[in-house]
Amino acid sequence: MNASVQAQANGAAGKSVINAKGLSKTFGGGAVVALNDANFEIRPGSFVSLVGPSGCGKSTLLRLIAGLIDRTNGELAVHGRDVTGPRTDVGMMFQKATLLEWRTAVENVLLPTEMAGTVTKADRKNAADLLRMVGLKDFLFAFPSQLSGGMQQRVALARLLQTGADVLLLDEPFGALDEFTRERLNVELMRIVGEVKATTLFVTHNIAEAIFLADQVFVMTPRPGQIASIVDVPFERPRPLSIQTSPEFNTLVAQVRDILGEDH
Amino acid sequence: MSDFTSTTDTRFDSRLFRIVPHLILFALILVIWEAAVRLGFITSIIIPRPTAIMGAIAELYFVKGTIYHHFFITLTEAVVGFLIGASVAVSLAVCSALSDPFKRYVSPYAIVLNVTPGIALTPIIIAWFGYGMGSKIALAAVLCFFPIFVNTLTGLLQRDEDREELFRSVGASNAQIFRKLRVPAALPLLFAGMKIGLTTALIGAVVAEFSQATEGVGVLMSRFSFQLDMASSLATLLSMTLIGLILFYSMEFLDDRIVFWRRETRRAAASRAKARAWNARMGQ
Ligand SMILES: Nc1ncnc2c1ncn2[C@@H]1O[C@H](COP(=O)(O)OP(=O)(O)OP(=O)(O)O)[C@@H](O)[C@H]1O
Ligand SMILES: [Mg+2]
Numbered sequence: 259m260n261a262s263v264q265a266q267a268n269g270a271a272g273k274s275v276i277n278a279k280g281l282s283k284t285f286g287g288g289a290v291v292a293l294n295d296a297n298f299e300i301r302p303g304s305f306v307s308l309v310g311p312s313g314c315g316k317s318t319l320l321r322l323i324a325g326l327i328d329r330t331n332g333e334l335a336v337h338g339r340d341v342t343g344p345r346t347d348v349g350m351m352f353q354k355a356t357l358l359e360w361r362t363a364v365e366n367v368l369l370p371t372e373m374a375g376t377v378t379k380a381d382r383k384n385a386a387d388l389l390r391m392v393g394l395k396d397f398l399f400a401f402p403s404q405l406s407g408g409m410q411q412r413v414a415l416a417r418l419l420q421t422g423a424d425v426l427l428l429d430e431p432f433g434a435l436d437e438f439t440r441e442r443l444n445v446e447l448m449r450i451v452g453e454v455k456a457t458t459l460f461v462t463h464n465i466a467e468a469i470f471l472a473d474q475v476f477v478m479t480p481r482p483g484q485i486a487s488i489v490d491v492p493f494e495r496p497r498p499l500s501i502q503t504s505p506e507f508n509t510l511v512a513q514v515r516d517i518l519g520e521d522h
Numbered sequence: 523m524s525d526f527t528s529t530t531d532t533r534f535d536s537r538l539f540r541i542v543p544h545l546i547l548f549a550l551i552l553v554i555w556e557a558a559v560r561l562g563f564i565t566s567i568i569i570p571r572p573t574a575i576m577g578a579i580a581e582l583y584f585v586k587g588t589i590y591h592h593f594f595i596t597l598t599e600a601v602v603g604f605l606i607g608a609s610v611a612v613s614l615a616v617c618s619a620l621s622d623p624f625k626r627y628v629s630p631y632a633i634v635l636n637v638t639p640g641i642a643l644t645p646i647i648i649a650w651f652g653y654g655m656g657s658k659i660a661l662a663a664v665l666c667f668f669p670i671f672v673n674t675l676t677g678l679l680q681r682d683e684d685r686e687e688l689f690r691s692v693g694a695s696n697a698q699i700f701r702k703l704r705v706p707a708a709l710p711l712l713f714a715g716m717k718i719g720l721t722t723a724l725i726g727a728v729v730a731e732f733s734q735a736t737e738g739v740g741v742l743m744s745r746f747s748f749q750l751d752m753a754s755s756l757a758t759l760l761s762m763t764l765i766g767l768i769l770f771y772s773m774e775f776l777d778d779r780i781v782f783w784r785r786e787t788r789r790a791a792a793s794r795a796k797a798r799a800w801n802a803r804m805g806q
Pocket of ligand 1: 285286290291292310311312313314315316317318319483
């Protein structure tokens with residue numbers, strides 16, 4: 259396979275975690291172009307936001323990287339290895355918490371470990387620590403129906419971290435939550451991914467949120483779905499919420515809005 | 523802690539309070555019934571007095587104790603029939619859920635079995651299995667098969683794309699998705715089917731007894747009816763009600779504990795048990 263050899267060579271250079279070249283995905287035998295000719299490199303430990311209107315291929319791009327769907331064309335490698343299916347070094351979190359209601363919070367967090375093999379005492383301790391990290395130390399044995407929407411997403415985040423993956427894909431993870439909870443969780447997310455030194459791709463509809471969290475913003479446009487532009491965000495992470503009122507921040511918001519056109 | 527007891531107390535009080543009108547109504551019905559028979563509006567051969575039924579109950583259950591032997595015969599027939607019918611139903615449902623061709627080949631038979639009045643099989647089943655318990659167990663098994671099969675299959679065929687995607691993203695195999703996702707998700711419906719099935723199994727056992735048998739509450743009841751001893755006959759009918767209640771609530775008990783996550787009180791208890799098990803395991 260030429261593509262994977264190429265990808266391995268890229269990975270060996272050690273400067274990027276995710277490599278995409280001419281990456282495309284069509285559905286319905288080419289009727290719907292969900293993602294067209296995406297080219298990018300993502301540096302280790304960086305935070306990338308994907309922003310764009312509905313149907314521009316954000317989820318499709320994440321699913322491709324997660325190995326949940328096969329690409330139609332192009333190259334895609336994570337850690338220099340061609341993506342052929344779901345992998346342990348890539349983890350994904352969805353808009354819905356998708357917790358299992360017959361499992362306690364900590365049992366839900368342990369699900370990825372269980373799927374990979376036997377659960378050790380160290381795994382259990384790790385799961386409990388992760389729940390503490392996301393602020394749920396008193397809710398280890400609560401069932402999902404006993405938790406609020408925000409708490410359920412925290413469990414889902416802990417479960418994502420439990421995979422041990424260093425590439426984290428988050429598809430509108432807090433999209434269904436209220437403004438306050440979302441803002442709080444965003445700040446915590448920034449701290450946590452910094453702590454675990456993960457490379458993160460984060461999908462959102464919200465331009466300010468995208469810029470606030472990220473080192474790079476992939477601005478995507480629909481029909482066909484594509485990455486229209488990649489905007490660098492120069493601020494140090496982690497950042498205070500107050501940065502959103504600075505003139506530099508607002509210049510970036512205007513710039514992204516400009517690329518998206520009248521849709522936003 | 524005191525909070526807990528007080529809520530339980532008020533709940534108990536209000537439950538007691540709600541039950542009172544029901545008791546009054548029931549007592550009223552009995553009194554009118556008793557009066558109607560005594561005043562000659564109803565012939566006691568057709569409908570006996572409540573006090574006569576109570577007398578028959580005392581006789582059957584306490585003085586002679588005739589009922590118990592038959593009671594356990596019928597209970598055994600219904601339970602064994604149910605266990606056989608449920609095992610076959612669940613196995614076929616699991617196979618149908620796992621394999622589309624299997625489902626296509628089995629479904630027509632299941633549907634034919636369902637639309638054929640199961641009770642009409644009684645003479646055939648008695649011809650096959652004889653006058654003993656075998657034919658009662660067989661009819662019970664046949665009658666409880668369909669509701670359990672359909673409910674279990676429906677439960678297993680529910681697909682939640684989001685959750686399956688989550689499972690796949692953490693590298694789960696199809697077998698893992700089935701065991702850890704589809705089976706637990708199907709349990710509420712499976713138990714709903716089991717509850718219906720247990721009731722229909724009892725119907726099967728009793729109907730087969732009515733037809734041809736030497737023991738069981740069905741036999742006892744038809745014997746009393748032939749003797750025009752309606753009071754004893756109705757007293758025997760009550761024993762069937764009792765069997766039905768025992769079966770239903772045993773299943774309800776299991777349902778509550780196995781599908782614990784649907785009820786607030788059971789969830790809380792499960793939560794505490796999980797915490798204890800965890801702490802024991804983690805050596806704290
Ligand atoms: N399984 C599928 N089969 C057919 N078409 C699909 C499938 N998944 C996605 N699409 C199409 O691909 C396009 C991109 O979809 P995608 O879900 O990636 O958009 P998105 O940017 O995530 O949108 P949203 O913001 O609404 O989540 C859409 O036109 C969608 O209809
Ligand atoms: Mg999407």
